[in-house]
Amino acid sequence: MAHAVVKVNQSIIQQMQNTYQSNILPKTPPHAHFSAKVNGCTITAYQSGKVVFQGNEAEKEASRWGKAETNDKKKKNKTNRSLPAFLNDSHMGSDEAGTGDYFGPITVACVFATKKQQELLRELGVRDSKTLSDDTIRSVMKDVLLTDIVFSSVVLDNPRYNQLKSKGWSQVKMKAWMHHHAIQNVRKKLGNSSFEGTVVDQFCEPSTFHKAVRETGEQSFDDLTFMTKAESYSTPVAAASMLARYRFLQEIDRISEKVGFSIQKGASNIVDKQIARLIKQKGTGYLDQIAKTHFANTQKGKKLL
Template identity: 40%
Template sequence: MSNLVMELSTEEVIFLRGKLKAARGNYPPGMIFRSKYQGVTISIYNSKKAMFQGANNEKVAMELLGRVTPSPSKKSKNTSSHSANINYNTHSCIGSDEAGSGDYFGPLTVCACYVSKEHVEVLKALGVDDSKKLTDTKIVELAEQLVTFLPHSLLVLDNPKYNERKAMNWSQVKMKAVLHNECIKNVLQKIDAKALDYIVIDQFTPRPTYERYAIGDVPLKNKTCYETKGESKSLAIAAASIISRYAFVKHMDALSKQYRTTILKGAGPKVDVAAAKLMAKHGIDEVDSITKKDFKNREKALKILEKRYKDR
């Protein structure tokens, strides 16, 4: 089994513990946390060392931390990822979130939106919640209401552009950082920044990595917080999550209509089979144009396709 050992900052340890679910069982002395993510076992030790074990260890480290090279931890001021004591729903906030990052088919969509203190009760009355808990029908219903009164910015990175960035050695973490930052800057242009209390980002990477990858200035760093499972902590993030998911759902519906078949969400085994069928009918290049080519689903679909031809 391939192993990758990395030294983490305190912030990265906090981020991974918030992002991943701890595996059950007794840990060896010196280990504070163990989890499995996309087939890779991640062990974190008291020494702030992390071991990534598995064939895709570098890819997983890059996705979670935005790097694969060892880096000594650095102490810095004002770099806290999250602020557990803040009740964001009593403040005016910009929230940002994305959809499509774990789906083989379809684009990467990112939204930032502004929710003032006055609009918090309105969102609660409408039933705004974590988009993962809502049906696609409810997401569409809510999003079409939210966009009429919430200042927001929605950016869609389609599959050809996503694959171009990958060919330029951009990680998905970098793509998301750039898109989140641009959405937030766009929303700031639509509101009175003096009324803004916080910018809350649904955390997908530690703050230093986000700030390193975002192209251009990261605005209002002193007001920016990063929250794992942010949809449950901030209605601004929940609203952004719904709008970004809405854009992804509508795009997937359009693909299903275009190819006269249900284009599946996610990245599971059924997606592999569906992709192989589309490759057989429309060609590999066509499927590449509507998928994220770096996903393992592509390789698995090609194997299914190859086996099907061999069995004939």
């Protein structure tokens, strides 16, 4: 059985616990924060900061949270050898932001860029958003949005997010639905213009993605390429990851202005304190307007009152 291990801080472990909330297993191993099972992969987060992923999708799931130590080097080399040939040609890429943050929406962006436009994007500083500070992303994206790239960004605000969650939608279904619409928007803008492919930064199995889109009443595109860490290989995906983060930051700024103080990103204990403060000032119901209320942070914030 393949396995992978990542070393993360406690803030990331909290984000992971919130992300896997609906997949948490009833029994928690000794010295562990939680254990969950997603798409056949068992995830166990230990108090030491080590998170162990076991199963056929271990490396892929672990890559969402950091650089993994893995026992499946052959599989990794095979993946690198099978990179799509169109990555240096005209293509589009999509990515998302905000999924592990208690406050604020989920944002998805899709970017199309020709080979020449990709060179310009790299010169402007486009790269994987996870390696850049929020201030750098804000600065670079202001320049990027002045170029002639074709893009679309989709924002799922918190009231709608919580409504869909109450209807049984998982985050995977929401993200698939959003990626589909962002890609669809860009394809409509391109019209008859040709492109070589579409890369989606992989967050679930392709079959799960297509099934989720169909369940929303849409017809999923059958020519998508799914890649883990796609932003490391595709400039359009890197640009999409930055654009999605940029839109998310704009929404966090808007929420901060609305509540009268700087909203904390992520899902740390600082977030719990801000939840308690907001409940005291505006009532529990107000959280539905600005937060993903199914996260464990909601109950932690209430306990602080």
